[in-house]
Amino acid sequence: MxxxxxxxxxxxxxxxxxxxxxxxxxxxxxxxxxxxxxxxxxxxxxxxxxxxxxxxxxxxxxxxxxxxxxxxxxxxxxxxxxxxxxxxxxxxxxxxxxxxxxxxxxxxxxxxxVVMFSPEDLKLVKEGPVFRRRFLDVEISQVKPNYFYNLNQYNKVLLQRNNLLKSIKYDNSLTKTLDVWDEQLSQYGSYIITYRLDFIKKIGILAKLIHRKITNGKEELSISYSTQFKGVSNREDLKIGIYKKLIERRQEDIRRGITTVGPHRDDMDFYINNIDVKTYGSQGQQRTTALSLKLSELEFIKSECSExxxxxxxxxxxxxxxxxxxxxxxxxxxxxxxxxxxxxxxxxxxxxxxxxxxxxxxxxxxxxxx
Ligand SMILES: Nc1ncnc2c1ncn2[C@@H]1O[C@H](COP(=O)(O)OP(=O)(O)OP(=O)(O)O)[C@@H](O)[C@H]1O
CATH class of the missing domain: 3.40.50.300 (P-loop containing nucleotide triphosphate hydrolases)
Structure with a gap:
């Protein structure tokens, strides 16, 4: 196009x-x-x-x-x-x-x-997780409108839950009301994580091949999704897992007035030859990783949309x-x-x-x- x-x-x-x-x-x-x-x-x-x-x-x-x-x-x-x-x-x-x-x-x-590549994107690997979550959200939304819907719903529920947590500090009788938000958060959250896992699996393969070419076969890049629910990929299991953890952390969340469980806390990890690029990668490696990631997006969109x-x-x-x-x-x-x-x-x-x-x-x- x-x-x-x-x-x-x-x-x-x-x-x-x-x-x-x-x-x-x-x-x-x-x-x-x-x-x-x-x-x-x-x-x-x-x-x-x-x-x-x-x-x-x-x-x-x-x-x-x-x-x-x-x-x-x-x-x-x-x-x-x-x-x-x-x-x-x-x-x-x-x-x-x-x-x-x-x-x-x-x-x-x-x-x-569209895929945008600006100097800001070169920082994608080393900056905070907010940038990487935004990257995931923008890229997946473009090809999966259902992801965008679930993300919006999730963010709305998260905001309501956080407001409620702050009120509970002063009025304990409201605690029971959390149940309904926890249920919804698990539902939308499980969709978000499933989509992200699928996306990372696909672009991970593409980025690995591209990175290999840029580095003349010297570097092996792997990308993974970092979540509190490692090893769980089935949507139903994720839903149950998020719900259980929300209950487990409820007192902590009330004390802090924020929700500490869910995809809004997740991140992406990058490894070159099994070494963590965020922490140990040189500036050049971090840039090459960002470049491989951006180029893999082009191929990903082509495979999903045929253009x-x-x-x-x-x-x-x-x-x-x-x-x-x-x-x-x-x-x-x-x-x-x-x-x-x-x-x-x-x-x-x-x-x-x-x-x-x-x-x-x-x-x-x-x-x-x-
Ligand atoms: N709402 C606005 N109304 C009028 N002019 C604006 C508005 N917002 C930004 N500008 C002007 O747009 C110009 C910046 O344009 P832009 O960011 O596209 O620059 P650029 O050519 O990409 O420059 P650089 O090479 O520095 O990145 C500035 O002169 C700024 O004053």
């Missing part, structure tokens, strides 16, 4: 923009703070319904205006469809697919699959050494790729006859060559 045309209005520093994109390679270069990331952010939004940088729509709307819009044309299985997002100051966004307004975010997923997603490479090339850059660029021949960079010196000769090159200057875009 690919984005054939993009149009922005009052989107960050873009007043009005209309652009045809190359079905394969698009390179946007320019100095800092010209609008390169804003551009990839808008494509990411059409795929996921949200920005990768902010939860606040207000920040996206061009200053001194009140409505911002994105309209992209997407070619998927040779059919053209439009995805339109209108953002309002102080009102929920409105999303249309093929001109029809959708009321559930999960109806957006799958119309445009490659659109790849957004935001300012990431300069962060990789020349070998990794070459590996990355060579892997992308059949994938629409949007690259942003401040300098094109390293890639000026790259796929010269099979790309569009654009210069970004203060929210305006000049096409340099076909």
């Amino acid at each position: 690919y984005v054939s045309r993009m149009a922005l209005q009052n989107y960050r520093n873009y007043d009005k923009l209309s652009l045809h994109l190359h079905p394969r390679l698009n390179i946007f270069f320019g100095n800092n703070a010209q609008g390169k990331t804003n551009l990839v952010e808008s494509i990411y939004m059409c795929g996921t319904g949200r920005s990768h940088r902010t939860f606040k729509d207000k920040e996206i709307i061009r200053w001194d205006t009140s409505i911002s819009s994105i309209k992209n044309e997407v070619v998927k299985k040779e059919m053209v469809t439009t995805i339109e997002i209108n953002l309002f100051d102080g009102k929920a966004k409105n999303i249309k697919v093929g001109g029809v307004r959708i009321d559930k975010m999960s109806d957006l997923f799958g119309n445009l699959n 490659y997603p659109v790849l957004l490479l935001d300012d990431v090339l300069s962060e990789l050494d020349i070998n990794r850059q070459k590996f990355l660029l060579d892997s992308l021949k059949n994938i629409q790729t949007i690259i942003t960079c401040t300098s094109i010196n390293d890639i000026i000769e790259f796929r010269k006859n099979d790309r569009y090159l654009f210069e970004v200057i203060e929210g305006k875009i000049n096409k340099i060559e076909e």
Whole structure:
């Protein structure tokens, strides 16, 4: 799939923009703070319904205006469809697919699959577990709308349970009310863990092969899911396991006023040649692991949806050494790729006859060559 045309209005520093994109390679270069990331952010939004940088729509709307819009044309299985997002100051966004307004975010997923790779992602391995859980949630939601539903329900119940735990501290008679939340938390939580286990199993195999290639067979990467329910993969057993542990930890949870059991505490582990990459990996190994993981996502989406997603490479090339850059660029021949960079010196000769090159200057875009 690919984005054939993009149009922005009052989107960050873009007043009005209309652009045809190359079905394969698009390179946007320019100095800092010209609008390169804003551009990839808008494509990411059409795929996921949200920005990768902010939860606040207000920040996206061009200053001194009140409505911002994105309209992209997407070619998927040779059919053209439009995805339109209108953002309002102080009102929920409105999303249309093929001109029809959708009321559930999960109806957006799958119309445009995107994979974003930015310098932030290079920290995926070594940063805190929140980043890795977010990675899991975004990637699985794109291909499994049911996951997104269960995740939303889980988060709602978790919030209610945590509020209740805080109230119980002052009113013990409320303790019995926890039963209903524990039941629901186990139900939704077991779905989340089952989906995550399946996802990690699949991308684990793909990432291992990719990592082997990048390191010329020197490193063997393995990825696993770290959970309080190790060894349990059946959904019914997980449900029972979560429920039992919630009861077991109930007094502790009441004392602390938070829920200490469930997938919101889980994480991903990475090993290279059986050594924990988070703790002992060099910076280079951590980066290569992140790169293998990102590239495995492309293959995963292809295997689930039969088409490659659109790849957004935001300012990431300069962060990789020349070998990794070459590996990355060579892997992308059949994938629409949007690259942003401040300098094109390293890639000026790259796929010269099979790309569009654009210069970004203060929210305006000049096409340099076909
Ligand atoms: N809501 C907004 N309205 C108008 N301009 C905005 C808004 N939000 C951000 N900007 C402007 O957008 C520009 C930043 O754009 P962007 O983040 O895309 O930069 P970039 O070209 O990717 O730069 P870098 O190479 O430094 O990452 C800044 O000039 C900023 O002031």
